[in-house]
Amino acid sequence: MLGIARQKMLEQSSKMIRPVVSVLRSYSSAAKQMTVRAALNSALDEEMSADSKVFLMGEEVGEYQGAYKITKGLLDKYGPERVLDTPITEAGFTGIAVGAAYYGLKPVVEFMTFNFSMQAIDHIINSAAKSNYMSAGQISVPIVFRGPNGAAAGVGAQHSQCYAAWYAACPGLKVLTPYNSEDARGLLKAAIRDPDPVVFLENELLYGESFPISDEVLDSSFCLPIGKAKIERKGKHVTIVAYSKMVGYSLQAAEILEKDGIDAEVINLRSIRPLDRSTINNSVRKTNRLVTVEEAFPQHGVGAEICACVLEESFAYLDAPVERIAGADVPMPYAANLERMAVPQVEDIVRAAKRACYRSLQTFSNTGVKLNTVGRCWHQVNNKWEEIVRNFVTLLIQAL
Amino acid sequence: MAFCSRNSRNIINNLKSKVGLSRLMKPSSDCCYTSCLNNTNRCRFLAPQLRNPDSHSQNKGHFFCFQRFQSTTTEQHFASLPNGEHNQVLDFPGGNVVFSPEMQFLSESPGVYNPCYRVLDDNGQLISNSIFVQVSEEIAVKMYSNMATLQILDTIFYEAQRQGRISFYATTIGEEAINIASAAALTADDIVVPQYREPGVLLWRGFTLQEFANQCFGNKDDYGKGRQMPIHYGSNKHNYFTVSSTIATQIPHAVGAAYSLKMDKRDACAVTYFGDGGTSEGDFHAALNFAAVTESPVIFICRNNGWAISTPTSDQFRSDGIAVRGQAYGVRSIRVDGNDALAMYSAVHTAREMAVHEHRPILIEAVTYRVGHHSTSDDSTKYRPANEIEWWRMERDPVTRFRKWIETNGWWSGEAESQLRSSIQNQLLQAIQIAERAEKPPVKDLFTDVYDNIPWHLREQEKMVRETINRHPKDYPADVPF
Numbered sequence: 001m002l003g004i005a006r007q008k009m010l011e012q013s014s015k016m017i018r019p020v021v022s023v024l025r026s027y028s029s030a031a032k033q034m035t036v037r038a039a040l041n042s043a044l045d046e047e048m049s050a051d052s053k054v055f056l057m058g059e060e061v062g063e064y065q066g067a068y069k070i071t072k073g074l075l076d077k078y079g080p081e082r083v084l085d086t087p088i089t090e091a092g093f094t095g096i097a098v099g100a101a102y103y104g105l106k107p108v109v110e111f112m113t114f115n116f117s118m119q120a121i122d123h124i125i126n127s128a129a130k131s132n133y134m135s136a137g138q139i140s141v142p143i144v145f146r147g148p149n150g151a152a153a154g155v156g157a158q159h160s161q162c163y164a165a166w167y168a169a170c171p172g173l174k175v176l177t178p179y180n181s182e183d184a185r186g187l188l189k190a191a192i193r194d195p196d197p198v199v200f201l202e203n204e205l206l207y208g209e210s211f212p213i214s215d216e217v218l219d220s221s222f223c224l225p226i227g228k229a230k231i232e233r234k235g236k237h238v239t240i241v242a243y244s245k246m247v248g249y250s251l252q253a254a255e256i257l258e259k260d261g262i263d264a265e266v267i268n269l270r271s272i273r274p275l276d277r278s279t280i281n282n283s284v285r286k287t288n289r290l291v292t293v294e295e296a297f298p299q300h301g302v303g304a305e306i307c308a309c310v311l312e313e314s315f316a317y318l319d320a321p322v323e324r325i326a327g328a329d330v331p332m333p334y335a336a337n338l339e340r341m342a343v344p345q346v347e348d349i350v351r352a353a354k355r356a357c358y359r360s361l362q363t364f365s366n367t368g369v370k371l372n373t374v375g376r377c378w379h380q381v382n383n384k385w386e387e388i389v390r391n392f393v394t395l396l397i398q399a400l
Numbered sequence: 401m402a403f404c405s406r407n408s409r410n411i412i413n414n415l416k417s418k419v420g421l422s423r424l425m426k427p428s429s430d431c432c433y434t435s436c437l438n439n440t441n442r443c444r445f446l447a448p449q450l451r452n453p454d455s456h457s458q459n460k461g462h463f464f465c466f467q468r469f470q471s472t473t474t475e476q477h478f479a480s481l482p483n484g485e486h487n488q489v490l491d492f493p494g495g496n497v498v499f500s501p502e503m504q505f506l507s508e509s510p511g512v513y514n515p516c517y518r519v520l521d522d523n524g525q526l527i528s529n530s531i532f533v534q535v536s537e538e539i540a541v542k543m544y545s546n547m548a549t550l551q552i553l554d555t556i557f558y559e560a561q562r563q564g565r566i567s568f569y570a571t572t573i574g575e576e577a578i579n580i581a582s583a584a585a586l587t588a589d590d591i592v593v594p595q596y597r598e599p600g601v602l603l604w605r606g607f608t609l610q611e612f613a614n615q616c617f618g619n620k621d622d623y624g625k626g627r628q629m630p631i632h633y634g635s636n637k638h639n640y641f642t643v644s645s646t647i648a649t650q651i652p653h654a655v656g657a658a659y660s661l662k663m664d665k666r667d668a669c670a671v672t673y674f675g676d677g678g679t680s681e682g683d684f685h686a687a688l689n690f691a692a693v694t695e696s697p698v699i700f701i702c703r704n705n706g707w708a709i710s711t712p713t714s715d716q717f718r719s720d721g722i723a724v725r726g727q728a729y730g731v732r733s734i735r736v737d738g739n740d741a742l743a744m745y746s747a748v749h750t751a752r753e754m755a756v757h758e759h760r761p762i763l764i765e766a767v768t769y770r771v772g773h774h775s776t777s778d779d780s781t782k783y784r785p786a787n788e789i790e791w792w793r794m795e796r797d798p799v800t801r802f803r804k805w806i807e808t809n810g811w812w813s814g815e816a817e818s819q820l821r822s823s824i825q826n827q828l829l830q831a832i833q834i835a836e837r838a839e840k841p842p843v844k845d846l847f848t849d850v851y852d853n854i855p856w857h858l859r860e861q862e863k864m865v866r867e868t869i870n871r872h873p874k875d876y877p878a879d880v881p882f
Contacts, residue, residue, distance in 0.1 A: 091682050096686075100657060102653060
């Protein structure tokens with residue numbers, strides 16, 4: 001029954017995903033394009049052919065070519081011994097993959113979405129993450145857990161949660177969040193080659209997106225270092241830190257901010273654990289202002305961790321309080337209008353950056369509590385006031 | 401009804417793999433597969449359901465021809481169905497299903513309980529006409545010495561915990577036969593994935609008394625670097641995965657390891673142990689299901705000792721024990737008297753042959769009794785009568801039973817007994833003294849092995865800890881080396 005429900009969910013979401021583009025589309029210019037889906041597929045293919053110990057496991061990864069077609073063609077190429085279609089039991093197949101990793105194989109376990117990984121979370125944390133430590137180095141677990149994470153489009157509360165903060169809290173795990181195709185290829189290859197357990201959080205809505213890709217990235221030995229963030233866009237007025245889909249939104253926000261004279265630096269975290277504290281801090285020391293962006297629930301989230309690490313290391317450099325943009329603190333609603341309000345949008349990032357730059361005011365409730373809400377309605381109401389006050393302040397400054 | 405929703409290509413692929421395997425099969429198993437090939441997939445899905453309940457192979461005594469008897473009976477049964485309108489067959493996905501106009505529910509309990517395989521009676525005498533795997537004098541004496549050693553080891557460590565010298569201990573009293581006999585029937589290449597009541601397997605494989613003591617005291621010689629509670633042994637060189645406290649998580653791990661052994665084409669199997677309580681966990685069911693589907697060479701040994709801390713089996717499940725559950729998952733199973741070392745040895749020995757050469761999982765339910773408390777944190781007299789415990793300790797002691805058998809064979813004597821016991825006692829007391837006085841693991845072992853390589857932030861934390869210790873040396877214990 002659950003299988004049928006999931007099938008329906010998949011059909012629904014696949015309608016909303018853009019049609020799959022071909023692996024490589026060469027334009028008249030030298031730049032090649034590659035979808036994230038193709039990037040992941042090629043990374044898996046190359047790592048499986050390079051190392052016979054690598055094998056895939058998950059629901060629908062074989063005959064169905066992958067619930068999101070990430071593992072397309074791999075069953076035909078490597079056979080059923082290396083691409084295993086599993087029964088519907090996350091706890092079961094995760095335990096079995098961990099056992100295979102204990103023995104010395106390198107499983108890549110696919111969760112149809114990371115929401116279902118909660119059924120297997122005991123094996124991920126207690127069996128995979130802690131084993132090397134608890135066995136004093138006798139049992140290493142070179143396993144990769146991958147799958148779509150976070151909000152998709154219209155899939156409801158039990159299919160939309162982001163698990164970056166949960167897994168990143170656990171020592172012994174590494175947690176990666178690719179954004180574009182280069183990230184997807186480089187980080188997945190690094191994850192498979194890494195002897196530690198890695199949680200690889202993809203994003204369903206990014207699978208169909210195409211990104212330009214260089215020849216170096218296409219090479220089969222290409223690998224990105226784990227634990228290094230990337231500065232996607234250099235800037236000097238405010239630092240915007242994001243991961244996964246929010247990197248794209250932050251880049252769009254940066255374009256809008258540029259027109260208003262705010263030069264934003266956008267950091268793509270790539271790795272949540274280990275967190276690249278030095279890149280973040282160096283950037284904040286340069287710009288003195290910070291906005292963190294995530295789709296996940298705000299409490300105990302990645303943004304909270306970034307705030308703490310910046311406070312610990314660069315407190316004196318901050319010229320404004322850190323702005324933390326996160327998803328609404330509610331289970332994800334289904335209705336499209338409500339869903340849109342429950343996740344950050346580009347406008348929210350723009351407004352947060354402006355607040356950090358003192359180009360707009362904080363909004364306060366009647367009780368004086370600062371409201372940094374994500375909900376659009378607040379900002380619609382206050383937009384007019386912000387403009388009026390901003391104009392007044394600008395006049396004042398000019399007068400002085 | 402659960403039908404497999406696989407497409408026809410999958411079924412054909414599976415059929416091809418079966419044909420491939422049948423060439424490697426021993427003659428005794430050919431019949432089942434030949435009949436399978438004749439009836440396409442019907443036999444594979446229906447044979448277990450139509451199995452004739454009267455042909456309990458244990459009673460027939462032809463242990464190794466178990467498979468052949470089952471399948472020819474099944475074959476005839478199937479062929480004898482008249483093709484009247486009351487016996488139509490339709491090919492649903494998952495296999496052909498015979499219809500019946502009689503509404504018959506499968507009973508929740510079998511009329512007759514699943515019989516238990518035993519070879520030695522309560523007095524350690526061989527039961528006539530019993531089928532078992534012969535054990536040499538050398539192996540039998542080694543088995544007995546290990547069982548006695550385990551008993552003494554448990555008693556002394558339990559006392560050490562009561563004296564406050566170690567923080568925790570869990571005994572294996574009453575289950576020595578399961579531990580040692582199963583270990584003796586395996587080879588050193590077989591991977592053992594234990595729960596926590598199987599230190600005897602490690603003992604058989606050569607873990608020394610000093611090594612046991614080191615782990616319990618968590619000193620610098622502990623292979624676990626002092627990171628785990630006592631009794632959480634683990635040793636790569638003995639092919640014994642480190643004990644993990646979480647119940648039943650080791651069962652799917654064993655299936656994964658077995659699958660890997662199969663992929664590597666090794667002449668070895670994976671063996672995992674768990675209690676009656678562990679079979680309630682989801683991991684047990686997923687693992688058995690998976691093992692059957694992936695045809696992995698794994699042996700599941702359930703120590704059905706009647707108690708899961710304070711929960712008796714009547715509150716744990718309502719099935720006739722564990723072996724019948726194996727059948728539900730398509731796993732060959734047997735119920736064995738867990739206090740009969742010879743029966744355990746025979747069953748595990750045979751199971752290993754089947755697992756490794758036929759690539760199939762086997763489930764062994766070893767029926768026994770947990771004589772000791774669950775652990776040193778438990779006082780079982782609070783939930784079960786003390787005289788019940790005493791009766792099992794004295795009248796049903798597996799160690800005594802096996803000793804009577806080897807004495808009957810002339811392989812053991814009273815003198816050898818007292819010599820062994822006093823020697824082990826002395827060695828143990830000495831090992832404990834040495835372990836207690838040894839240094840604890842160094843501070844750096846707090847930070848290693850979290851990842852393969854130490855990340856920079858842990859290196860920084862280690863530096864900070866050392867600086868703090870340097871500044872406030874009196875706040876830190878003297879026996880923790882730098």
